[in-house]
Amino acid sequence: MPELPRRRATVRDIAAATGLSIATVSRALNNHAHVAPHTRELVRQAIDRHGTSGSTTIYLRCPYQLTDYFGLIVSAVAETVKRHGHQVLLDAGEAGQAEPVLPRLPGRPGVDGAILILPPEQGEDLEALRDSGFPFVVIDPRTPMPRDIPAVSAAHFAGARSVSEHLVGLGHRRIGVLAGPHNWLAGRARLAGHTSALADVGVLPDPALVRSAEPTVEFGHRAAAELLGLPDPPTALVGFNDKAAVGALAAAAERGLRVPADLSVTGFDDIDLAQATSPRLTTVRQPLLEMGRMAVGLLVRLLEKHELDALHVELATELVVRDSTGPVTT
Structure with a gap:
């Protein structure tokens, strides 16, 4: 009988196997500076034992109705994630605006990274998620982002x-x-x-x-x-x-x-x-579609442990002159 493929090890699996906290495992997996070498090695050995087969799952949060503006961005993210061979876990709808989602992300089983569209949370909540070592990218941030939180927006x-x-x-x-x-x-x-x-x-x-x-x-x-x-x-x-x-x-x-x-x-x-x-x-x-594609590209590079030279990306806009403007009447 052929050997069945092993289930992808989650952060929770590795934490249970090593006795480390989920936050510590996340920081080790994402090359956080404040992780001791022996801790990194412990996490690496646990990953080797548990296996890492399976596709990457990206959590996509858009706590708004998926019409017009948001629908275009979500579609672009989902299509681009699929092209990279990964899968999307979509969380959409205005009811989710009040849910404390971010603190639970680092330990969420099977979730490897996240894309957050116009997150309603305060800046300190995003900073706490960053400090956990969990990889994520913000599209169209509501508030100014710290230098080391990747973000994509229009100019x-x-x-x-x-x-x-x-x-x-x-x-x-x-x-x-x-x-x-x-x-x-x-x-x-x-x-x-x-x-x-x-x-x-x-x-x-x-x-x-x-x-x-x-x-x-x-x-x-x-x-x-x-x-x-x-x-x-x-x-x-x-x-x-x-x-x-x-x-x-x-x-x-x-x-x-x-x-x-x-x-x-x-x-x-x-x-x-x-x-x-x-x-x-x-x-x-x-450039709504490009905003979605760019965010996926940044997140994939984070997941692959690449350095990001540009963390805050502003994409150019274009003036489209139609029929609703004309010279001022005197």
């Missing part, structure tokens, strides 16, 4: 600057901003990019023209209605994303404003929705 500042430069070039100076939450890394970077474009033409940012909240269609509609109701309303609206911009289009239509003749509106992301509106949205294209 938020440059993308926002490009779309505001476009509006400034059309003569707009009074521009309303439908911003994301101020405590989001992307929200701060995009607002800074917008401010930079205005500064180039000598315009100071006006806090009265900024509204901030979770960037949904409902928020875009509500915030745009407030801004358009000002005594001196903006001539253009910059949406944090395409959904907020769609809400702004609805608010403009309710006031009888023509886009772009009376009001210019822009988005960010370039999801399918941006081409389904009337008029079609001018927006900033994020």
Whole structure:
């Protein structure tokens, strides 16, 4: 009878076999600096005894609905993981936002590494996971990442600057901003990019023209209605994303404003929705698929014990000019 293939040894298996803690085994497996040589050797011998056959399993966490933005990233990650000969364990859905997932990852049976999409946890929770030696990569971090936590994102500042430069070039100076939450890394970077474009033409940012909240269609509609109701309303609206911009289009239509003749509106992301509106949205294209592929590449290199020269990767965005922007009316 042919010999059956051995089950892949997990971190928990190695910890049980050596009497070491799961965190210590994780640090040894990932070449953490603070592991004694005899401990590394103990772990290596246990791995040799237990065997290491089987494919790598990557835990993919996306605690949001898999529509548009998040769905594209998840699809890219899953497809790329499969091309590398590994498998994905997907954990998705908003219900998971409150679950204490990260502390349990280092000891989770059969899980070798993780990709975390816009993790809602605090920075210290991610730092604790890093200190455990468990390999992971963050896509689109919500807060600034420490230097030694690998992260992939779009160039938020440059993308926002490009779309505001476009509006400034059309003569707009009074521009309303439908911003994301101020405590989001992307929200701060995009607002800074917008401010930079205005500064180039000598315009100071006006806090009265900024509204901030979770960037949904409902928020875009509500915030745009407030801004358009000002005594001196903006001539253009910059949406944090395409959904907020769609809400702004609805608010403009309710006031009888023509886009772009009376009001210019822009988005960010370039999801399918941006081409389904009337008029079609001018927006900033994020490389969502490439973000997913890049994150898998970084994680695979970590799992293979390679050194990473670039831990924080920002991928270039692209301004896509369509029908929702035009010259300011005088």
